[in-house]
Amino acid sequence: MSGYNSYSDDELIILLKQGDLNAFTAIHKRYYGVLYSHAYKRLADREEVKDILQELFTCIWNNREVINLNVNLQAYLYTAVRNKILNVYKHQKIKSDYAASLESFLVNNEPTPDESLRVKELIALVDAEVKSLPAKMRLIFEMSRNAHLSHNEIAEQLNISPLTVKKQVNNSLKVLRLKLGTHFFMIFF
Amino acid sequence: MQLKEIEYLLEKYNKGKATLAEKALIESWYLTYNNDAPGASHQQLEEDQEDSLNKLLFRINSTSKKSYARVFAIAASLLVFITAGALIFMHHQFPKQHFFAFAKPVKNDIAPGGNKAILTLANGNTLVLADAKNGKLASQGGVVISKTADGQVKYAGSSQNALSNTLVYNTATTPKGGQYQFILSDGTKVWLNSASSIKYPVSFIGNERRVELSGEAYFEVAHNAAKPFRVVSNGQTVEVLGTHFNINAYADENEVKTTLLQGSVKVSSAGSSSVIKPGEQAQFNNGKINVVSGVDLDAAVAWKNGLFYFEDSSIQEVMRQFARWYDVDVKYDGELPSRHFSGEIPRNINATQMLDILNFKKIHYKLQGKTIVVMP
Numbered sequence: 001m002s003g004y005n006s007y008s009d010d011e012l013i014i015l016l017k018q019g020d021l022n023a024f025t026a027i028h029k030r031y032y033g034v035l036y037s038h039a040y041k042r043l044a045d046r047e048e049v050k051d052i053l054q055e056l057f058t059c060i061w062n063n064r065e066v067i068n069l070n071v072n073l074q075a076y077l078y079t080a081v082r083n084k085i086l087n088v089y090k091h092q093k094i095k096s097d098y099a100a101s102l103e104s105f106l107v108n109n110e111p112t113p114d115e116s117l118r119v120k121e122l123i124a125l126v127d128a129e130v131k132s133l134p135a136k137m138r139l140i141f142e143m144s145r146n147a148h149l150s151h152n153e154i155a156e157q158l159n160i161s162p163l164t165v166k167k168q169v170n171n172s173l174k175v176l177r178l179k180l181g182t183h184f185f186m187i188f189f
Numbered sequence: 190m191q192l193k194e195i196e197y198l199l200e201k202y203n204k205g206k207a208t209l210a211e212k213a214l215i216e217s218w219y220l221t222y223n224n225d226a227p228g229a230s231h232q233q234l235e236e237d238q239e240d241s242l243n244k245l246l247f248r249i250n251s252t253s254k255k256s257y258a259r260v261f262a263i264a265a266s267l268l269v270f271i272t273a274g275a276l277i278f279m280h281h282q283f284p285k286q287h288f289f290a291f292a293k294p295v296k297n298d299i300a301p302g303g304n305k306a307i308l309t310l311a312n313g314n315t316l317v318l319a320d321a322k323n324g325k326l327a328s329q330g331g332v333v334i335s336k337t338a339d340g341q342v343k344y345a346g347s348s349q350n351a352l353s354n355t356l357v358y359n360t361a362t363t364p365k366g367g368q369y370q371f372i373l374s375d376g377t378k379v380w381l382n383s384a385s386s387i388k389y390p391v392s393f394i395g396n397e398r399r400v401e402l403s404g405e406a407y408f409e410v411a412h413n414a415a416k417p418f419r420v421v422s423n424g425q426t427v428e429v430l431g432t433h434f435n436i437n438a439y440a441d442e443n444e445v446k447t448t449l450l451q452g453s454v455k456v457s458s459a460g461s462s463s464v465i466k467p468g469e470q471a472q473f474n475n476g477k478i479n480v481v482s483g484v485d486l487d488a489a490v491a492w493k494n495g496l497f498y499f500e501d502s503s504i505q506e507v508m509r510q511f512a513r514w515y516d517v518d519v520k521y522d523g524e525l526p527s528r529h530f531s532g533e534i535p536r537n538i539n540a541t542q543m544l545d546i547l548n549f550k551k552i553h554y555k556l557q558g559k560t561i562v563v564m565p
Contacts, residue, residue, distance in 0.1 A: 021246070021249065024245075024249075025242065025246070028238075028241070028242050028245065029238075029242070032238045032241060032242070033234060033238060036229065036234055036237065036238065037228050037229065037234065040228055040229040041223055041224065041225075041226040041227070041228055042222065042223045042226070044226060044227075046229070046233065046237070049229075049237075050237055050240075050241065053241060054241055054244065054245070057241070057245055058245065058248070061245065061249060082216075082219060083203070085219075086199060086202060086203060086215065086219065087203050089199060090196065090199040090200060090203055098222060098223075099192050099195045099196075101218070101221075101222050101223075102195055102215075102218050102222075103195070105214075105217070105218040105221060105222075106214065106218075109217070109218075109221070110217075111210070111213040111214045111216075111217035111218070112213060112216075112217045113209075113210075113213050115212075115213070115216075118213070118216045118217060118220070121220050122216075122219075122220060125220055125224070129228075132228045133231075133234070134231040134234060134235055137234070137235070137238070
């Protein structure tokens, strides 16, 4: 299972489309935290947040074969949650709060006209929620982002000694050198 | 901007009808709104994440039969639980707290049903079968009634030993939350579901084997071409020579459903009759018999195998089964969504665990003593 945590989003999507439940689980583990955190701040209603995320993940599994995720998994998930939240707003009884906010935004700000730029901003916004996650969830998310943690940081998060981390990193570097060795020669000599 | 205009704008947006400028406005504003609001606690987040994943995996496991092989790898542990649960359930001993790791214990929870029944003998005496010890229970008209090591009640002895030619009847009744298995004197096996009752002669004298059923039972009738086996329920008679079938004749269900697994049976009422083949179901309602083919047999006898099995069932259908098994009353509050449920749920979990699974599908509930209030 842990192997899946280091797969890229694109790799997970390919596996998901083949019906791989491990890939589905990995997507859930990778994104549930940031999505939850993001949605909770905006809805402040635990049940509502759970419901919209459950709907989203159920929909992903049910439509795994036909879903068009070519865009990018993050963009897909984050915009889907945004749209669900906006839908909740529409149905909410107490509207004054967000209505006032929207009105003041209209007066004081300029909307970003470029859609792809807005999606980029949304991705950055949701990704930033990683800071508020419990350590284990944070690590899973960061592993997938290829975050360059120091040996000490990794050791601290995984609760193992920095020496062990160093050894494992060196081992994998050795393997990499062996694999890449011949190519290096071809390129440089 | 008026509140109404904003509402209208959101409505347009949600329907995908907003102009590019309106879309830009809403999406840009969204990025700024409530970003500094307080977040959820780590504990809550971890709980909800685990709960969410468990529910998803459980649902996938129970509904995607086609990709079973693939699903099996990851859901192996769940499957083992379910299988073990169903098997052990049949032997009515099960440590409930091990079943669902994700379900939290709830105060005043309602335990699932179990092997319970009351046997009324010909002389009017009653025996509580759950409490009875194994071994001989009674003797009726030369037939010995005993409780076997697996907790079934068995009638043994031949009609030749009977003292007279008059039929001597026993009645077995299961309460809500009970079920029981019987072996009649001809070797026919009967599984009686909860809130059901069956009346049968202790020994089948004469040229037919006739029993009366209310509620639901599954029959494995011992073959005897010379003596047809007849089940009478709600004005319908099912006639067989030897076969496996299920009859659902609850008074609160719309129709009497007879589902055939093996052999052939004749379903008849005052006006008409139909012969059904394996995989077919006779639906008897208002004196009319309607035969449906291609019925899901697993669904019809799931109860006997320790499962609730729903296929495109309404919430009312689900809750009727629920009420019978957990011995509760169900009330509805508010307008319920007309959604339908599919999937299987083991019968040996507590009421709130079962309700939690339904809760996931946007049905909410309140427990008030022995009454469950279902809300949208």
